[in-house]
Amino acid sequence: MADSILVPQVGQDLTEAKVVALHVKLGDIVKKGDVVAEVESEKASFEVEAFAAGTVIQLPYGVGDTATVLQPLVILGNPGETVGKAETVGTSGTAPQALQPESKPTADAPPLSQTGDGFRSSPLARRVAAVNGIDIKRLNGSGPKGAIVLRDVKSVLQGGMRSLASPGQHADASSINTRSLRTGTGDPIVFIHGFGAELAAWRPLVDSIPVDNLMVGLDLPAHGASPAPGQAGFEQMVASVAVALIAAGRTRLHLVGHSLGAAVAAVLATQQGLDVRSLTLMSPAGLGPKINGDFLSGFLDAKSEPALKAWMLSLVHEPASLPGAMVRATLNAREGTELAAGQSRLAKSLFSGSTQLFSIRDALKQVGVPCRIIVGREDAIIPSDQTENLPGHVAIHKLARIGHLPFLEAAPLVGRLVAETVRAG
Known part of the structure; x- marks a missing residue:
């Protein structure tokens, strides 16, 4: 029974x-x-x-x-x-x-904590406030016995108090689209795609990762089903993703990121309120100033499948590695939407010509969990030599005859490396 x-x-x-x-x-x-x-x-x-x-x-x-x-x-x-x-x-x-x-x-979230001065707050409220740079003791509580609870922090965010990004902005958890990529148990693996992509880009990889963890993909702002933010910026992007993960209860997790998503993942691993257990970063942005500005401009301006394919071939070393379905899906996602316009605005805040305007090197110095970087030696978008002089605790794999998409071009090997990193965490 x-x-x-x-x-x-x-x-x-x-x-x-x-x-x-x-x-x-x-x-x-x-x-x-x-x-x-x-x-x-x-x-x-x-x-x-x-x-x-x-x-x-x-x-x-x-x-x-x-x-x-x-x-x-x-x-x-x-x-x-x-x-x-x-x-x-x-x-x-x-x-x-x-x-x-x-x-x-649980050990990291005691029930409704109270300090010696009588201040009371919930764990979830503290996490969201910390990620957004809000002094939680300044808020008025609506919970039991005047405790600060999540709705109190949310009301402040909606009012535009100081966030992780900058004064006057706020991170909106509801703006980040997430979707399960594979069912499983234990700490989830959260996948963050690169610039111009979406969470579906990870589907060729997930079945090559020999672990039983739940796998979840998310769309960065101005990508996939996530709308473009009013004011774009790298810090605001990190804040939006962090708040979305915390609000969804995904605070203990493994992160896998590609390109721009890898940069976001690296900084997320240093944020209060998140217990990141491992990091796998593929072709990460933010390791140096160089990026292929011609690719960015051509990719964003392309209006037809032949034009878009011509630029997207720069992503891979072997042309046969680029599925035609990926090109068509990218083009179809733009048609009738503001996706390309939103990505163009975002690009202006992230890049200037062929220069990256943000860095993750300081974040990598702070990371204390297993961290692995995977790059293709023939990457035509972000030069692989920008992985030089990284902290000693960061493992680096440079794959021969692989371009900017190692998770697509070498899925079995990358899947095994992701699994090893997750198990180490």
Whole structure:
């Protein structure tokens, strides 16, 4: 007979909690006392333990979902057993032998902390405030006993207080589009694409990475399904991504980035509120001043498939490595949208002709987790020799006969290197 591990009641006045992590997948065998998930409210983060043993036969919620308290979070049973409609989420029935799990705060997120002067705030509010450079003690709290909670920080962001980017700007978590690339368990691997691309560019790589982690892609501002920001800039881009990850509960994660996305990932690894476990950076921008300005201009100006293909061939060493579908998808994404215009505005804040206007070298000095850089020796966009004189803890792989897209041109090797970095973290 099925046993349900319920979403814990993490506060007397709370009816919902966000699923931050699932440590089990369908078919896994769970023992009594195993931590099966983590959930987070505006008050605290909690680990959810199993108080029964069995096989996972249903997971009503996924990572990132908002779950209703006292509803089934994980359903255990015998292999091959199924559960009826009344036992699933969204029904008024109660799962048989429903077990209220013990929930305990995680080490890095104590419940509704209080300082000696009586100040109270939630972990999620503190994280978002820290990323945006907001002095949380200046805010008025609307939570229990006047505590500062997430909605208080959000209201300040909407009012345009100082953020990580610069005065007068704010980072909007809702502007960043994210999508699961592959299901899995444990700490998620978050993929950040390069300039002019989108999260779908990672699909050829994800199946070449021999790990079981959840894999998630995101669209940078002015890319894919993420709108262009009102005021573009590298710091604002980093802030927007950081707030989106924190708001989604993806605070403990591995980062994989390409080109501009690799630069964003490197700086994210130094931000408060994020627990980045490993970094894999492919053809990273920000290691030196040089970039192919002619490519940037031609890529942004191209209006037809032949013209766009002519420029995109610069991305690879072997022309056959560039799929025609990638060229068509890039062109189709621009048609009838403001995508190209938004990217052109963004490019002006990031590059000047053939010069990069930002650097990640200081960020790499601060990174204390496994970090691997993968570049192609024949990269025609960002010269591979800009990887010289990096900190000793950064592993560097220079691949022969590979251009700017190593994750596409050498997917099996790159997939294995990503896996090794993730396991090391």
